[in-house]
Amino acid sequence: MNTAHRRETGLRQYAEVMTVDAPSDGSPAIADGLIDFVFAEIWSRPGLSRRDRRFVTLACVAAADADEPLEQHVYAALNSGDLSITEMRETVLHFAVYAGWPKASRFNIVVDAQWARILGERGLADTPPDPLLPLATESDPELRLQGGERSFKEINCIPFAPVRDNPYSGAGILNFVFGEMWLRPGLGMKERRLVTVACVAFQDAELPIQSHVYAALKSGDVSFDEMDEVALHFAAYYGWPKASHLDSAIGVQKQRVLAEATSEAAS
Amino acid sequence: MNTAHRRETGLRQYAEVMTVDAPSDGSPAIADGLIDFVFAEIWSRPGLSRRDRRFVTLACVAAADADEPLEQHVYAALNSGDLSITEMRETVLHFAVYAGWPKASRFNIVVDAQWARILGERGLADTPPDPLLPLATESDPELRLQGGERSFKEINCIPFAPVRDNPYSGAGILNFVFGEMWLRPGLGMKERRLVTVACVAFQDAELPIQSHVYAALKSGDVSFDEMDEVALHFAAYYGWPKASHLDSAIGVQKQRVLAEATSEAAS
Amino acid sequence: MNTAHRRETGLRQYAEVMTVDAPSDGSPAIADGLIDFVFAEIWSRPGLSRRDRRFVTLACVAAADADEPLEQHVYAALNSGDLSITEMRETVLHFAVYAGWPKASRFNIVVDAQWARILGERGLADTPPDPLLPLATESDPELRLQGGERSFKEINCIPFAPVRDNPYSGAGILNFVFGEMWLRPGLGMKERRLVTVACVAFQDAELPIQSHVYAALKSGDVSFDEMDEVALHFAAYYGWPKASHLDSAIGVQKQRVLAEATSEAAS
Numbered sequence: 001m002n003t004a005h006r007r008e009t010g011l012r013q014y015a016e017v018m019t020v021d022a023p024s025d026g027s028p029a030i031a032d033g034l035i036d037f038v039f040a041e042i043w044s045r046p047g048l049s050r051r052d053r054r055f056v057t058l059a060c061v062a063a064a065d066a067d068e069p070l071e072q073h074v075y076a077a078l079n080s081g082d083l084s085i086t087e088m089r090e091t092v093l094h095f096a097v098y099a100g101w102p103k104a105s106r107f108n109i110v111v112d113a114q115w116a117r118i119l120g121e122r123g124l125a126d127t128p129p130d131p132l133l134p135l136a137t138e139s140d141p142e143l144r145l146q147g148g149e150r151s152f153k154e155i156n157c158i159p160f161a162p163v164r165d166n167p168y169s170g171a172g173i174l175n176f177v178f179g180e181m182w183l184r185p186g187l188g189m190k191e192r193r194l195v196t197v198a199c200v201a202f203q204d205a206e207l208p209i210q211s212h213v214y215a216a217l218k219s220g221d222v223s224f225d226e227m228d229e230v231a232l233h234f235a236a237y238y239g240w241p242k243a244s245h246l247d248s249a250i251g252v253q254k255q256r257v258l259a260e261a262t263s264e265a266a267s
Numbered sequence: 268m269n270t271a272h273r274r275e276t277g278l279r280q281y282a283e284v285m286t287v288d289a290p291s292d293g294s295p296a297i298a299d300g301l302i303d304f305v306f307a308e309i310w311s312r313p314g315l316s317r318r319d320r321r322f323v324t325l326a327c328v329a330a331a332d333a334d335e336p337l338e339q340h341v342y343a344a345l346n347s348g349d350l351s352i353t354e355m356r357e358t359v360l361h362f363a364v365y366a367g368w369p370k371a372s373r374f375n376i377v378v379d380a381q382w383a384r385i386l387g388e389r390g391l392a393d394t395p396p397d398p399l400l401p402l403a404t405e406s407d408p409e410l411r412l413q414g415g416e417r418s419f420k421e422i423n424c425i426p427f428a429p430v431r432d433n434p435y436s437g438a439g440i441l442n443f444v445f446g447e448m449w450l451r452p453g454l455g456m457k458e459r460r461l462v463t464v465a466c467v468a469f470q471d472a473e474l475p476i477q478s479h480v481y482a483a484l485k486s487g488d489v490s491f492d493e494m495d496e497v498a499l500h501f502a503a504y505y506g507w508p509k510a511s512h513l514d515s516a517i518g519v520q521k522q523r524v525l526a527e528a529t530s531e532a533a534s
Numbered sequence: 535m536n537t538a539h540r541r542e543t544g545l546r547q548y549a550e551v552m553t554v555d556a557p558s559d560g561s562p563a564i565a566d567g568l569i570d571f572v573f574a575e576i577w578s579r580p581g582l583s584r585r586d587r588r589f590v591t592l593a594c595v596a597a598a599d600a601d602e603p604l605e606q607h608v609y610a611a612l613n614s615g616d617l618s619i620t621e622m623r624e625t626v627l628h629f630a631v632y633a634g635w636p637k638a639s640r641f642n643i644v645v646d647a648q649w650a651r652i653l654g655e656r657g658l659a660d661t662p663p664d665p666l667l668p669l670a671t672e673s674d675p676e677l678r679l680q681g682g683e684r685s686f687k688e689i690n691c692i693p694f695a696p697v698r699d700n701p702y703s704g705a706g707i708l709n710f711v712f713g714e715m716w717l718r719p720g721l722g723m724k725e726r727r728l729v730t731v732a733c734v735a736f737q738d739a740e741l742p743i744q745s746h747v748y749a750a751l752k753s754g755d756v757s758f759d760e761m762d763e764v765a766l767h768f769a770a771y772y773g774w775p776k777a778s779h780l781d782s783a784i785g786v787q788k789q790r791v792l793a794e795a796t797s798e799a800a801s
Contacts, residue, residue, distance in 0.1 A: 027645075041709070102476070296780075333775040508595045511564075
């Protein structure tokens, strides 16, 4: 597209995605980068829905510690109606697990403030929040661990679970992360995958990025083409170096999933 | 101290802290930076014990995504006897909560590998790990939440707890982080404080850094002078920009704790 | 140098680099760390110019999420005259690509504020910003991609470019990052290298750190000795664990560049 058309597309996309007009800022980062590239050429792409792009974006801006973009994207996601407040709050908890509680604490505060702003703008009273109890998962420690082992296998698409008698994998992973957190209602499995993939991509530890990209593809929750779009979208919101690593991991895991499908078809 | 003496001190400190000889590497980053500054002038300072410095260091290297330093520091902490394997494993879980599970996953793998290496070097068989069950905390959801509210107040040294009916603060903070994780045996409160302060300092969200520095000082678990040393040690392992922010937070929270002490003494 | 002389050197260097007096803060992190080490012993080293050190520093402080150091370093870089406002704004765009838009967004806001502060202090009116259009690069998508492939090879010093038909490498890398961003006037190639190396070092994905260190050395834009100084400077501003990884990558890539030079000389 030509230069003027590109700018126009960027401004229109910005307004649609962010639910407010684009800033009139001619600096290279904003005009050439954010409007002409991120909005004109990334958000406008058809391969991943705008709603799905929100989960990748929210994880990245909540990780990046820049208050204003976080406030703007939380507002936009809620104000557009793309995410309900229940989904947003559940996203904060999922993010807490994969990016740490301190960043999630600020994310949670921003959600409260932006939701209050939206309710104020619309003249609406807040509705009571979803009650925490009863939990959807077991209370008995042994049953929780068994549930955690089961869901660890199902969600990670692998036939084994880690050992119980280790604080990280027992009290943490089996008891809470897979025994409770992933099983909570309020957020779909695809959405949890998108938040997780974004988080493991910026956290950048070697095995989790491979295992979560694999599971997202293997489960079919995220298609191959959607995952390619995740890598591009992530690049814009977290930078090319980590996106390059994510892109490599996607290439490896696609091959693995395809090889397994071929092998299963043959047997 | 003069240049030769400083280098010598750095090499000796390196050997004592890392339990292996320093690398013979003349690059500025290693010779002028790591040996002459980090080991000669930071690890050697008396204001914070070598064992205490380990917890700050481990959190920083586990956050930094650099495999080799993480392996070296896990090995050194265990090989020196400064941390038991139980304490190290509990540190991984505590780190998972404050820095996210993906980085903790790698940390956990590194702990397994380095512990196996040490056992191999010593010709020892591994002892069975501490059993996970029974948990020290309640199983009933209502009782867990009540316990979480109580320990949230005690550990944070504040008179209130967050709302239950919010996934992040209810299912996350009250139910797991303060209802279970902080209350586990295997790691002392001071050690948990040191890991937490390091994590909130690199995560750098506005409120958690203030609240955890406050609570560490207010509780008396970390003395004012020790906290100053934490800031310097953290600077070496995570860089001056975040350390500078931590240092400011420490200044603010010392004033707050002192003002409260004065006010309590007067009343 | 002795202790008193070192403190004095640190205070003088601080004043020269930061363009304001050093804070009178006796805490270990500031006095023993920042003044005695970072300013007395790093900024004062001759192997990398003060202006060049600014680009490494700016990338690190913009990544580190600590507002005050970012404000101080942006102010100092502009106020000293080491960077023009055009170079600073272009640095923000380059940083956006390598560290993600959210952090760059805050960086951009800080640049605006500090530039306004400097103009105010000098009683100057702001000059109109450099107009964005016309772009220096092609608008036609096919020509942009061709340009992107060409500059990808030239800048990375390798004989191949990635596939177009992948969102990350096609729409992202070829179309924008190398088809447009790297080719913009307003910032020199050496400066872009320094920002990039700092960013890949803190992002710490495996391949980009190797490829960008290689290209910076291979192109001759950054000399071997300068790159060693980059590692030390980076250590101070982002911590030793990641600097240690950067230092290893530099060692490996120096060997590669030297081996290629030997092989080319022999043939």
